[in-house]
Amino acid sequence: MPVISLGETPLANAWLTPDLATQREPRYPLHVLRCTRCALVQLSVVVEPSTLFGHYSYLTSASRPMVEHFGRYAHSLSERFALKGRLVVEFGSNDGALLRAFANQGARVMGVEPASNLAAAANAEGLPTFNAFFNAGVARDIKAKHGDAAVIAANNVLAHIDDLGDVLTAVELLLAPDGVFVAEVPYLLDLLEHVEYDTIYHEHLSYFALTPLVRLFAGAGLILADVERQKVHGGTIRVFVTRAGQPSTRVEAAIDHEKQIGVTEAGLYTTFASRVVQSRDALVAVLSGQRRNNARVVGLGATAKSTTLLNYCAIGPQHLDYIADSTHLKVGLLSPGSHIPIRSEDALSQDRPDTILLLAWNYADQIIAKHSDYLAGGGRFIHPIPLARLIP
Numbered sequence: 001m002p003v004i005s006l007g008e009t010p011l012a013n014a015w016l017t018p019d020l021a022t023q024r025e026p027r028y029p030l031h032v033l034r035c036t037r038c039a040l041v042q043l044s045v046v047v048e049p050s051t052l053f054g055h056y057s058y059l060t061s062a063s064r065p066m067v068e069h070f071g072r073y074a075h076s077l078s079e080r081f082a083l084k085g086r087l088v089v090e091f092g093s094n095d096g097a098l099l100r101a102f103a104n105q106g107a108r109v110m111g112v113e114p115a116s117n118l119a120a121a122a123n124a125e126g127l128p129t130f131n132a133f134f135n136a137g138v139a140r141d142i143k144a145k146h147g148d149a150a151v152i153a154a155n156n157v158l159a160h161i162d163d164l165g166d167v168l169t170a171v172e173l174l175l176a177p178d179g180v181f182v183a184e185v186p187y188l189l190d191l192l193e194h195v196e197y198d199t200i201y202h203e204h205l206s207y208f209a210l211t212p213l214v215r216l217f218a219g220a221g222l223i224l225a226d227v228e229r230q231k232v233h234g235g236t237i238r239v240f241v242t243r244a245g246q247p248s249t250r251v252e253a254a255i256d257h258e259k260q261i262g263v264t265e266a267g268l269y270t271t272f273a274s275r276v277v278q279s280r281d282a283l284v285a286v287l288s289g290q291r292r293n294n295a296r297v298v299g300l301g302a303t304a305k306s307t308t309l310l311n312y313c314a315i316g317p318q319h320l321d322y323i324a325d326s327t328h329l330k331v332g333l334l335s336p337g338s339h340i341p342i343r344s345e346d347a348l349s350q351d352r353p354d355t356i357l358l359l360a361w362n363y364a365d366q367i368i369a370k371h372s373d374y375l376a377g378g379g380r381f382i383h384p385i386p387l388a389r390l391i392p
């Protein structure tokens, strides 16, 4: 069943060098579907993974709040599962931010990362990382060289994978008998409730509720034993998957809640789709008001989700002078589809625009605190989700 169509959009992390601005960028249908049998929400098309992830511009370490989140994560798991001296494997390990946090807790670490530039960066930092997509062959190699894993971690990567069966076979191969597979994924209920439509893009193939995840893991002979809700990235769930045991009361309560709100019913999704249109119209109205007042507006956070938001709302250089970002890989490039120049975040303190559109709204509190002097000097922020609002 169709949930929503956001048009044909460029790839979320396909940041452009200015010389390519006049060339037509590849665009793909961004259509979201829902399985009426298992309630899994997925995109209608799969873009070739090597196109998406062979070279990657998103650096976990470029966002201090994520580094801090991973520090708490590693500490929590190390306490819970006594990981000192034991092997922790993370696939989709990016630049090694979480690997470093687990190593700081005394665990042995191994990353698996398909992006060659990120794997090289992690290895250069002394964080051993396979440059590959995680699969059964890689799992066997790691097990042969380093033994089985007390924890296999997958953060914001399970939703990116098309052949989940193959990856779960690899997890089952590598996991120690008492091991735990810990996966953190954006939570569908947060996406729907807070109208986080901009988190829909081609890297995210699946949009998980717990209900289909329980079936998915059971199909691989695994049990979704526990779950924690997290606030990062607009709301995620951290699931704990084991070979044996029973689902915790938290899992049972969450499944019941999903049933109560109708995660398998059409109404939840038709309401979401209509709220997306309202969200777009509200943001366009706020930006038009800014232009009527001759306010100079810039974006903050050259995020993957900004590609969806800017292209769906038809926001371009006529609305935003530039997008500021802390990721050195993105500075000097143009945003996909909307072709807005990206400048270093440091530019903001000299440039002092009238208004900043929070394209990294998932870090709104931290960003506003970091730029408190801008606010004190009369600057304003626009928080775009769920309905655009000016701060103050």
Ligand code: DWN
Binding pocket: 058, 062, 063, 064, 065, 066, 156, 203, 233, 300, 301, 302, 303, 304, 305, 306, 324, 325, 326, 327, 345, 360, 362, 363, 366, 367, 370
């Ligand atoms: O699943 C994914 C999520 C987890 O991360 C990936 N597929 C892609 C990526 O999505 P995103 O780019 O929307 O993630 P973030 O973490 O919201 O991106 C934050 C961006 O904002 C980075 O480019 C860094 C930048 N930033 C900044 O310029 N100043 C971030 C902070 C906190 C700041 O203060």
